[in-house]
Amino acid sequence: MLHDISLPYLSLLSVVYEKAFLQIRMLTLMMYLVIVCPKCGKLLLAYSSQKTRVCPYCRKRIVVSEAVKVAKAESARDASIIIQKLKAK
Numbered sequence: 001m002l003h004d005i006s007l008p009y010l011s012l013l014s015v016v017y018e019k020a021f022l023q024i025r026m027l028t029l030m031m032y033l034v035i036v037c038p039k040c041g042k043l044l045l046a047y048s049s050q051k052t053r054v055c056p057y058c059r060k061r062i063v064v065s066e067a068v069k070v071a072k073a074e075s076a077r078d079a080s081i082i083i084q085k086l087k088a089k
């Protein structure tokens with residue numbers, strides 16, 4: 001019977017989906033940080049999972065955990081809006 005054969009496959013599939021779902025959740029937990037370059041003082045974007053980030057303006061390697069964090073956002077889009085607002089000040 002088709003039902004008897006497909007059932008184990010379905011439970012296997014649900015495990016795979018559950019794992020994929022967890023990975024997506026992990027990704028969405030990643031935050032975008034707006035940090036200040038300690039050398040040139042410009043605002044730049046870093047991921048919360050990143051350890052270091054090279055400043056696009058002065059090429060300094062910034063340790064993200066040590067940098068001054070101005071704001072954090074849940075998406076790159078939100079983060080760029082925050083940067084635009086901060087720059088407009």
Ligand SMILES: [Zn+2]
Pocket residue numbers: 037038039040041042055056057058059060
């Ligand atoms: Zn810089």
